[in-house]
Amino acid sequence: MDGTPSIPSPRGSEASRLRRRARRLLARFHLPPDALPGSLALSHRRCGKPTCHCADGDGHPLWTLTFMAGGKKRVETIPAGWVDTIRPRVEAGRQFKQAAAELLLINAELLVLARQQRPRRSRRPAAPPP
Numbered sequence: 001m002d003g004t005p006s007i008p009s010p011r012g013s014e015a016s017r018l019r020r021r022a023r024r025l026l027a028r029f030h031l032p033p034d035a036l037p038g039s040l041a042l043s044h045r046r047c048g049k050p051t052c053h054c055a056d057g058d059g060h061p062l063w064t065l066t067f068m069a070g071g072k073k074r075v076e077t078i079p080a081g082w083v084d085t086i087r088p089r090v091e092a093g094r095q096f097k098q099a100a101a102e103l104l105l106i107n108a109e110l111l112v113l114a115r116q117q118r119p120r121r122s123r124r125p126a127a128p129p130p
């Protein structure tokens, strides 16, 4: 910590409320080890064989997981038998991302409060009234 200027903790009820929310989020969410990104979706595809039953219907059910990797959208086919296992893992990933985004915002709000609560002497003096 040598030489690192410390940022004062903001005071007041708003800051306390934000810190409580942050503690709740941190207590609730640990990085889920098997969480998955993206979203699961079911679509239907016709296989193209003219004699297949799908030629007259909706097509064969096809589950996919769509997610971003390295700035590119990826779509992976998921075997139907895996869907029930993968669905909660995708949901865990979604909740984790939401909680992480909320925690970052709380910390930003605390930073803003700390900035607003800096002692007056460190600010420019107010302009004199005209």
Ligand SMILES: [Zn+2]
Residues within 6 Å of the ligand: 046, 047, 048, 049, 052, 053, 054, 055, 060
């Ligand atoms: Zn078919």
